Amino acid sequence: MMKSVFLDTNVLLDVLLNREPFVSWAQQIWTLALQRKIKASISSISILNCFYIIKKLKTNDQAYSVIEDLAKIFNIIQIDSKVITNALQTRFEDFEDGIQHQCALISKSKAIITRDEKGFSKSKLPVLDPINFIGNH
Numbered sequence: 798m799m800k801s802v803f804l805d806t807n808v809l810l811d812v813l814l815n816r817e818p819f820v821s822w823a824q825q826i827w828t829l830a831l832q833r834k835i836k837a838s839i840s841s842i843s844i845l846n847c848f849y850i851i852k853k854l855k856t857n858d859q860a861y862s863v864i865e866d867l868a869k870i871f872n873i874i875q876i877d878s879k880v881i882t883n884a885l886q887t888r889f890e891d892f893e894d895g896i897q898h899q900c901a902l903i904s905k906s907k908a909i910i911t912r913d914e915k916g917f918s919k920s921k922l923p924v925l926d927p928i929n930f931i932g933n934h
Contacts, residue, residue: 800835800836800907800908800934801835801836801837801838801904801905801906801907802826802835802836802837802838802906802907802908802909802910802930803837803838803839803874803897803900803901803904803906803908803909803910803922804826804837804838804839804843804871804909804910804911805843805894805897805909805910805911805912805913805917806839806842806843806846806847806897807911807912807913808823808826808910808911808912808927809823809839809843809847809867810846810847810850811823811824811912811927812824812827813847813850813851813863814850814854819912819927822926822927822928822931823927825927825931826910826927826930826931827870829934830870830871831870835934836872837870837871837872838871838872838873838874838900838901838904838906839867839871839872839873839874839900840873840874840876840896840897840900841873841874841875841876842876842893842896842897842900843867843897844864844867844868844873847860847863847864847867848860848861848863848864851863872904874900874901874903874904876896876900880896880899880900880903881896883899883902884896884898884899887899887919888919889916889917889919890916890918891916894913894916894917895919897909897911897917898917898919898920898921898922901920901922902921902922906922907922907923908922908923908924908925908930909922909923909924909925910925910926910927910930911924911925911926912926912927914926
């Protein structure tokens, strides 16, 4: 059975911005998702964050192209009032991490992959950095 994981925005940006030394690990996760060896989900807030950052650093057209690619590769989880309410109740230190956590739960992911492990200290799911995920996959 295919492993289901949830990717935090930083893992996406590592690839999109070619951030060293993290890009190679994140790219391996993208490749597993492209090959359908894992089911990788992201939140709609990650889509918005990636568009905003790419548009600022590159061009509007490049930002749209990135979002088209993300939509083809990843399962996108919507943020609705239930996600917001549940995130408010969990009281994560960073509200965005609480939103991401709720989206991971909705996606029925088995783990959250992020480089901000401390931001997910209240997670009900295992939290792995990309290196540990690749090493255990």
